[in-house]
Amino acid sequence: MEIGFSPVIILIFCLAFFVDLAIGDPPSLPHPVRIIGKGISGMERLLKRSSAPKEQERLAGFMLALVITLTTFLCALLIEKWILFALKGLFRVFGIAFLVYLTATTLATKELLNSSLLVVQAVEEGHMERAREHLSMIVGRDVDALDRDGILRAAIETVSENFSDGVIAPMFFFVLGGMPLALAYKAVNTLDSMVGYKNETYRHLGWASARLDDLCNYVPARLSAILIALAAGIYFRSRQRIGASFKTLYHEGRHHTSPNSGYPEAAIAGALKVRLGGPSTYNGVLVKKPYIGSGGETDYLKAALDAITIVRYGSFGGFFISLIVLCVWWVL
Numbered sequence: 001m002e003i004g005f006s007p008v009i010i011l012i013f014c015l016a017f018f019v020d021l022a023i024g025d026p027p028s029l030p031h032p033v034r035i036i037g038k039g040i041s042g043m044e045r046l047l048k049r050s051s052a053p054k055e056q057e058r059l060a061g062f063m064l065a066l067v068i069t070l071t072t073f074l075c076a077l078l079i080e081k082w083i084l085f086a087l088k089g090l091f092r093v094f095g096i097a098f099l100v101y102l103t104a105t106t107l108a109t110k111e112l113l114n115s116s117l118l119v120v121q122a123v124e125e126g127h128m129e130r131a132r133e134h135l136s137m138i139v140g141r142d143v144d145a146l147d148r149d150g151i152l153r154a155a156i157e158t159v160s161e162n163f164s165d166g167v168i169a170p171m172f173f174f175v176l177g178g179m180p181l182a183l184a185y186k187a188v189n190t191l192d193s194m195v196g197y198k199n200e201t202y203r204h205l206g207w208a209s210a211r212l213d214d215l216c217n218y219v220p221a222r223l224s225a226i227l228i229a230l231a232a233g234i235y236f237r238s239r240q241r242i243g244a245s246f247k248t249l250y251h252e253g254r255h256h257t258s259p260n261s262g263y264p265e266a267a268i269a270g271a272l273k274v275r276l277g278g279p280s281t282y283n284g285v286l287v288k289k290p291y292i293g294s295g296g297e298t299d300y301l302k303a304a305l306d307a308i309t310i311v312r313y314g315s316f317g318g319f320f321i322s323l324i325v326l327c328v329w330w331v332l
Contacts, residue, residue, distance in 0.1 A: 016103035024110035057204035073184035106182040108166035116159040152300035160268040169220035221260035225267035231313035232271030245271035269293030
């Protein structure tokens with residue numbers, strides 16, 4: 001029986017989703033991303049050369065992305081094969097539990113929802129400094145000058161964007177290739193977060209990692225946008241909200257500096273009738289980004305709470321769709 005179609009793999013996926021919802025990413029437990037991050041830092045020190053020509057830096061960046069991603073995939077595949085085919089009895093049960101944990105680490109549903117909720121709750125209680133502190137943990141922009149609505153808009157943006165790479169993309173790659181491919185995607189995501197910057201340090205060294213991340217998120221970002229639109233319709237019990245979400249998605253999904261992030265952001269902006277995006281500062285540098293959405297809704301506090309609930313609905317929607325696809329592949 002092929003491992004990709006095994007009922008054990010389906011069970012691992014189901015358990016991993018609920019384990020992530022239950023415990024998230026406890027700092028006391030070992031996490032594969034920390035190991036991947038150390039590998040990236042070590043290879044970066046090995047490959048980076050001062051005053052290296054552009055072509056040499058890009059080649060080094062390509063090698064960095066290739067080695068980290070392939071190593072992660074192959075190690076995860078070997079672990080999975082060993083547990084499912086070599087272990088017996090109680091050892092196999094503990095091994096499968098370990099595979100459940102590894103799969104759960106590729107998901108970030110609880111962390112995404114909770115981190116966004118902390119920001120919104122702090123605003124609701126009138127603690128703007130605490131809200132900015134929580135927000136700074138989940139966004140890359142400067143938060144010190146953001147007012148109440150600016151903080152809430154940023155929370156809505158990040159919960160919609162990270163819904164794609166933190167929830168739907170890992171599910172998408174699990175459906176395609178099980179835990180090894182989902183973990184390889186996590187490696188790509190980590191590469192982008194560590195070296196995929198357009199600054200002087202990483203403009204060339206991180207180019208391959210950034211492009212690979214864009215490629216991997218192309219389909220999941222668009223699936224995330226569709227799930228947001230449908231989840232909003234269910235949450236509001238309104239076909240008009242679905243229509244508004246799809247309309248904004250279609251017309252403004254491309255209005256973003258990222259080739260992917262604009263799609264879930266546009267979907268949620270249309271569903272909530274808010275205006276997102278616009279100029280932001282990063283490390284003191286103003287970055288001009290287009291606005292997304294009409295901005296008809298003025299209560300950004302309610303909109304932010306609604307956004308978190310919509311993403312929660314969308315997460316369950318993504319889970320059930322993934323489960324159906326896995327079951328169909330097993331039957332076929």
